[in-house]
Amino acid sequence: xxxxxxxxxxxxxxxxxxxxxxxxxxxxxxxxxxxxxxxxxxxxxxxxxxxxxxxxxxxxxxxxxxxxxxxxxxxxxxxxxxxxxxxxxxxxxxxxxxxxxxxxxxxxxxxxxxxxxxxxxxxxxxxxxxxxxxxxxxxxxxxxxxxxxxxxxxxxxxxxxxxxxxxxxxxxxxxxxxxxxxxxxxxxxxxxxxxxxxxxxxxxxxxxxxxxxxxxxxxxxxxxxxxxxxxxxxxxxxxxxxxxxxxxxxxxxxxxxxxxxxxxxxxxxxxxxxxxxxxxxxxxxxxxxxxxxxxxxxxxxxxxxxxxxxxxxxxxxxxxxxxxxxxxxxxxxxxxxxxxxxxxx
Ligand SMILES: [Zn+2]
Numbered sequence: 001x002x003x004x005x006x007x008x009x010x011x012x013x014x015x016x017x018x019x020x021x022x023x024x025x026x027x028x029x030x031x032x033x034x035x036x037x038x039x040x041x042x043x044x045x046x047x048x049x050x051x052x053x054x055x056x057x058x059x060x061x062x063x064x065x066x067x068x069x070x071x072x073x074x075x076x077x078x079x080x081x082x083x084x085x086x087x088x089x090x091x092x093x094x095x096x097x098x099x100x101x102x103x104x105x106x107x108x109x110x111x112x113x114x115x116x117x118x119x120x121x122x123x124x125x126x127x128x129x130x131x132x133x134x135x136x137x138x139x140x141x142x143x144x145x146x147x148x149x150x151x152x153x154x155x156x157x158x159x160x161x162x163x164x165x166x167x168x169x170x171x172x173x174x175x176x177x178x179x180x181x182x183x184x185x186x187x188x189x190x191x192x193x194x195x196x197x198x199x200x201x202x203x204x205x206x207x208x209x210x211x212x213x214x215x216x217x218x219x220x221x222x223x224x225x226x227x228x229x230x231x232x233x234x235x236x237x238x239x240x241x242x243x244x245x246x247x248x249x250x251x252x253x254x255x256x257x258x259x260x261x262x263x264x265x266x267x268x269x270x271x272x273x274x275x276x277x278x279x280x281x282x283x284x285x286x287x288x289x290x291x292x293x294x295x296x297x298x299x300x301x302x303x304x305x306x307x308x309x310x311x312x313x314x315x316x317x318x319x320x321x322x323x324x325x326x327x328x329x330x331x332x333x334x335x336x337x338x339x340x341x342x343x344x345x
Contacts, residue, residue: 075125078279078287079240081217085121089114090140091252091284095244096122097237099214103128106235106244107135107283108144111193115144119151131212133221134159134202135246135283136229137166138259139178145200158212159202160223162231167201175199206233222275224248225268226261228283234272241278248272249293251285254332255300262340263308266301269293299328300336307340314341 075083081098090110097104103126109115122130130152134142142163148155159167175194182191210221220236227248235244247256248269255265276290306322314322319337326333 075121078281079237079242082237082240082242083125084281084287085118086286087114092140093281093283093285094118095235095242095281096125097214097217097219097235097240098126098128099217101128101213101215102131104131104133104212104214104219104235105148106133106281107141107246108132108148110140110143111190111197112144112147113193115147118144119147130155131214132157133233133235134163135233135235135244136160136231137163137171137174137201138229138247139174139194139197141246141283142167142201143175143194143197143199145202146198149200156204157200157202158204158206158210158221158233160221160231160233161205161207162229163233164201164205166229166231167199171199171201222272224272225264227265227268228255229259230261232268234275236275236277238277242281243275243277243279244281245272245276245283245293247283249280249282249288249296251282251288251292253284254329255296257303257332257336257339260336260339261343262300262336263304263344266297266304269297269300273297299326302326303328303333303336304340306333307337307344310337310341312341312344 072086072088075085075096077083083096083098085094085096086092087094087109092107092109094109095104095106097106103122105118105122109118130148132145132148132155134145134157136142137159142159145157148157175197179191179195182188182194206221207223212219212221217237217239220238222234222236224232224234226232228246232246232248234246234248237243248265249255273290273294276293278289280288280290280293282288303326306326310318310322314337316334316338319334319341320330323330323333323337326336328336
């Protein structure tokens with residue numbers, strides 16, 4: 001892995017970043033959910049590790065506008081001392097919160113190479129010791145943990161109790177399915193790198209709201225209920241007016257339902273809506289706001305409503321027909337309906 005660029009094989013066929021999907025066992029091949037109308041040409045990237053924080057930033061950028069590609073792979077300050085790096089690879093967001101004594105890193109990327117690159121870019125911003133939070137157990141958010149542990153032996157890695165359990169009990173299965181899926185889509189380098197990862201679960205867990213002191217500022221870890229997974233974590237940074245929500249919200253692509261709880265997801269988002277700050281960092285895509293989250297909540301609620309009208313044994317043909325009507329999109333909707341029936345109990 002060179003330091004100045006990412007594995008081109010990560011890009012989708014049209015050069016747009018391909019979203020990670022945790023493949024279901026025996027499941028349907030879930031394409032990434034690129035917007036069909038998005039045919040923006042790929043732009044050459046500026047130096048991957050450079051930091052651009054304008055001195056006169058007002059913290060009032062037009063986040064409703066599509067993010068220009070030159071922001072990719074650069075730290076962008078979205079609130080005082082809160083930076084987001086939107087990776088070209090997987091369109092993954094990593095958030096960095098700077099305290100006086102420690103910095104918080106939200107999510108660690110997918111393997112040692114990506115995480116080491118991420119650490120180098122963090123070190124170009126701050127020399128503070130890290131604290132890590134995993135928003136959930138999926139490989140693109142947690143398989144970089146080992147690199148952070150190597151870089152700092154006493155690193156606290158926080159996650160919901162269910163995140164730790166998931167990585168301990170199902171991490172190897174997730175790795176196997178992910179590697180298989182990458183090989184099938186001819187991404188051998190990434191597959192080999194994921195195969196080589198030492199899976200490191202969080203060493204600090206929470207179930208109730210938990211406050212972390214970064215020195216001069218506090219962040220709060222919150223579990224909003226089951227949604228994208230059974231153990232999603234939301235990170236609130238009150239003094240910067242920022243909330244980091246992980247994959248319970250996605251921008252630029254429909255949310256991923258493979259490990260989700262579609263019948264509870266909308267309610268979890270409903271409960272989190274009043275807590276959201278001005279800027280909301282999704283797990284993938286551009287920074288959004290509460291209005292965007294409310295709209296996505298409505299689309300997810302629609303999946304649940306339609307699922308509840310289907311008979312328990314509905315076959316794939318029935319699901320596919322029902323999914324066509326869903327505003328979240330046919331492919332995401334299909335998986336959402338499938339998961340809704342599987343988790344309906
Ligand atoms: Zn993700």
